[in-house]
Amino acid sequence: SSASVATIHDQKLHRGEGGELHQRAEDGAPVLTTAQGGPVADDQNTLRVGARGPALIDDFHFREKIFHFDHERIPERVVHARGYGAHGFFETYESLAAYTRADLFQRAGERTPAFVRFSTVAGSKGSADLARDVRGFAVKMYTKEGNWDLVGNNIPVFFIQDAIKFPDLIHAAKPEPDRAFPQAQTAHDTFWDFISLTPESMNMVMWIMSDRTIPRSFRFMEGFGVHTFRFVNAKDESTFVKFHWKPKLGLQSVAWNEAVKINGADPDFHRRDLWQSIQSGNFPEWELQVQLFDQAFADSFDFDILDPTKIIPEEILPPHPVARLVLDRMPDNFFAETEQVAFMTQNVPPGIDFSNDPLLQGRNFSYLDTQLKRLGGPNFTHLPINAPKCPFHTFQQDGHMAMRNPVGRANYQPNSFGEGPRESPAQGYRHFSAEEQGPKVRLRPESFADHYSQARQFFISQTPPEQSHIAAALIFELSKVQTPTIRERMVSHVMNIDEALASKVAHGLGFKSMPKPADAAMPTRQDLEPSPALSIVER
Ligand code: HEM
Numbered sequence: 001s002s003a004s005v006a007t008i009h010d011q012k013l014h015r016g017e018g019g020e021l022h023q024r025a026e027d028g029a030p031v032l033t034t035a036q037g038g039p040v041a042d043d044q045n046t047l048r049v050g051a052r053g054p055a056l057i058d059d060f061h062f063r064e065k066i067f068h069f070d071h072e073r074i075p076e077r078v079v080h081a082r083g084y085g086a087h088g089f090f091e092t093y094e095s096l097a098a099y100t101r102a103d104l105f106q107r108a109g110e111r112t113p114a115f116v117r118f119s120t121v122a123g124s125k126g127s128a129d130l131a132r133d134v135r136g137f138a139v140k141m142y143t144k145e146g147n148w149d150l151v152g153n154n155i156p157v158f159f160i161q162d163a164i165k166f167p168d169l170i171h172a173a174k175p176e177p178d179r180a181f182p183q184a185q186t187a188h189d190t191f192w193d194f195i196s197l198t199p200e201s202m203n204m205v206m207w208i209m210s211d212r213t214i215p216r217s218f219r220f221m222e223g224f225g226v227h228t229f230r231f232v233n234a235k236d237e238s239t240f241v242k243f244h245w246k247p248k249l250g251l252q253s254v255a256w257n258e259a260v261k262i263n264g265a266d267p268d269f270h271r272r273d274l275w276q277s278i279q280s281g282n283f284p285e286w287e288l289q290v291q292l293f294d295q296a297f298a299d300s301f302d303f304d305i306l307d308p309t310k311i312i313p314e315e316i317l318p319p320h321p322v323a324r325l326v327l328d329r330m331p332d333n334f335f336a337e338t339e340q341v342a343f344m345t346q347n348v349p350p351g352i353d354f355s356n357d358p359l360l361q362g363r364n365f366s367y368l369d370t371q372l373k374r375l376g377g378p379n380f381t382h383l384p385i386n387a388p389k390c391p392f393h394t395f396q397q398d399g400h401m402a403m404r405n406p407v408g409r410a411n412y413q414p415n416s417f418g419e420g421p422r423e424s425p426a427q428g429y430r431h432f433s434a435e436e437q438g439p440k441v442r443l444r445p446e447s448f449a450d451h452y453s454q455a456r457q458f459f460i461s462q463t464p465p466e467q468s469h470i471a472a473a474l475i476f477e478l479s480k481v482q483t484p485t486i487r488e489r490m491v492s493h494v495m496n497i498d499e500a501l502a503s504k505v506a507h508g509l510g511f512k513s514m515p516k517p518a519d520a521a522m523p524t525r526q527d528l529e530p531s532p533a534l535s536i537v538e539r
Pocket of ligand 1: 076077078079080083117118119135136137138151152153157158162163164166225226227308341342343359362363366367370371374
């Protein structure tokens with residue numbers, strides 16, 4: 001009978017190995033409820049007309065349970081979708097009051113709670129950890145003057161000089177739209193097509209082809225703010241600053257053949273490493289180091305300190321250690337914290353300001369926009385992981401999921417009811433009053449034009465084994481490119497970086513002769529025509 005079937009079913013589900021009941025609230029567990037708080041009697045069977053009959057729409061518990069499940073996924077990040085985070089603290093070594101009025105830098109030993117998310121850029125949420133890719137190194141510091149997000153990477157330079165190119169870069173790097181592959185790989189035609197047509201990416205390309213892009217773990221990785229920022233002190237004086245995170249354990253990578261094996265055997269290798277090291281009390285640590293300089297120093301270079309494809313060489317301006325970052329606690333819930341954390345470059349406390357780097361300026365627009373979409377509306381700062389840990393008061397209200405509406409009658413200011421917060425000229429954020437003047441133009445400055453010198457400096461700074469890894473990576477990557485002109489264009493850029501490297505790569509790709517070195521300027525439409533003079537042998 002149906003009664004006896006139900007009894008057997010009950011016993012299987014509700015009795016553990018030892019035969020004791022353990023799924024029922026009557027045995028001490030809290031009562032399972034709907035999201036509305038209604039107690040649930042049976043979470044195993046839908047409401048039906050007879051045991052073998054159709055399901056009933058009356059079953060509000062079933063409908064709520066399935067509706068919530070159906071809505072579990074949110075869009076993955078448009079870039080940096082795969083990431084892993086941890087909590088910790090940021091602790092200063094000394095006061096930087098001479099340079100910045102940011103409260104977190106006023107006192108030696110000041111501790112600020114922090115959350116860090118490491119990520120790869122191109123792969124989707126489910127991709128493998130050891131891809132040849134840039135790693136994101138995003139740090140949220142919950143300062144007493146609001147959140148400071150230092151949204152950096154493990155490589156100190158970037159592919160492009162202007163944020164308007166970002167959608168093109170990412171479209172080219174992500175899976176190709178018709179075939180939807182390759183996943184999280186640089187090795188494909190569209191990526192190298194874009195790169196070969198974007199000479200400004202050459203410095204970054206050398207870093208990407210180096211061992212730097214396959215870290216042994218997050219704990220052995222450097223981080224960089226990339227852009228030039230400003231510190232602004234209490235006297236409203238500005239100093240340019242570049243931020244660097246140096247891992248206490250030093251810098252270590254794996255070789256490509258190791259990465260391929262690890263990805264196959266354990267695609268969560270980096271996640272597992274961070275989880276295990278923190279759970280076992282081996283707290284990873286980084287030092288924040290800064291390069292501080294003024295306008296006269298900036299003017300002494302041939303390149304532009306506003307150009308994010310350039311570094312300031314550390315031997316010219318050694319970074320100065322100012323603080324440490326320790327990660328000592330894993331999130332309780334991956335989704336609530338690591339997935340819903342919203343980093344935004346425009347989150348800066350008073351005393352930290354932006355330069356005119358055109359990539360940074362574009363990022364300051366993009367991150368708010370993308371969080372609105374990804375986290376479903378304007379109230380994502382109400383989520384505990386994104387909320388400031390200092391007192392905060394706004395007149396913002398309503399919208400989806402509003403949890404912090406204004407209290408009282410007056411939700412505007414000025415008001416004569418004496419209600420709500422007030423602005424503070426003394427404590428509030430003052431933008432550095434840089435003098436700006438000029439015609440409205442779309443124009444890349446001449447000071448952004450040298451795309452090869454730093455790429456060369458990076459290549460020759462590498463040891464011979466590291467240089468051979470770069471050559472091998474270029475040969476492997478470009479051998480996956482089907483279109484001969486793209487390979488040829490890439491080799492012609494490498495000729496401007498290092499001729500020996502270029503001929504090694506050309507040889508590895510089976511070229512019969514070397515192409516002409518690339519013109520440093522962006523190619524015209526005519527340059528994009530295949531060059532008939534070149535003979536390239538397909539491998
Ligand atoms: C996400 C770094 C350039 C748009 C991220 C993340 C990092 C990062 C680390 C992941 C944040 C997280 O862990 O949640 C960088 C660096 C850049 C750069 C270092 C250049 C130096 C840009 C540019 C744009 C952009 C130029 C657009 C104009 C985005 C977007 C996300 C993102 C839309 C997804 C954010 C989210 O959904 O949470 N970036 N990025 N990025 N970045 Fe960038």
